[in-house]
Amino acid sequence: MQGPFSFKAQNLIAQLMSMQQAQIDAGELTAFQSRCxxxxxxxxxxxxxxxxFIHxxxxxxxxxxxxxSMDDINFMQTINTKYMPALTLVSAECxxxxxxxxxEDHE
Incomplete structure (x- = not known):
């Protein structure tokens, strides 16, 4: 199991979460789901x-x-192809x- 996130990783997670804030505010995603x-x-x-990816x-x-740029588009397509199947499973699990x-909180 991996130890605590580095400062850089924590910063990246915070940036990604801030990009999802509108979805959280709209009730489409919880803060837990976003962080997960x-x-x-x-x-x-x-x-x-x-x-x-964030940039x-x-x-x-x-x-x-x-x-x-074409390089940006190619990078995003590579990320999509390589990680989207796993991220779909991660999203469902989160x-x-x-x-x-x-x-459990309501019990």
Missing amino acids: ITSNMVVMFGDANAER IAKKAYEHGMETL SETDSQNQE
Whole structure:
């Protein structure tokens, strides 16, 4: 089992969570689910790839997809192809764990 997250990893997780804040505010995602998903993303991607992913995602969000270079687009497609199947499972597990935690809290 991995020890505590490094400062850099914690920072990356916080940045990813902030990108999901609108979904949390809308009730589409809980803070637990966001933290669970983003921490797993950082572990899977590694710090350098997570940092690049955040940079590209922010750039696309703030300035539009047309501002992305072919290198940026290729990187995001690679991330999508390589990690999306696992992230789908992680998302489901995070949601299930959150539901179980909420049920225990209500008992």
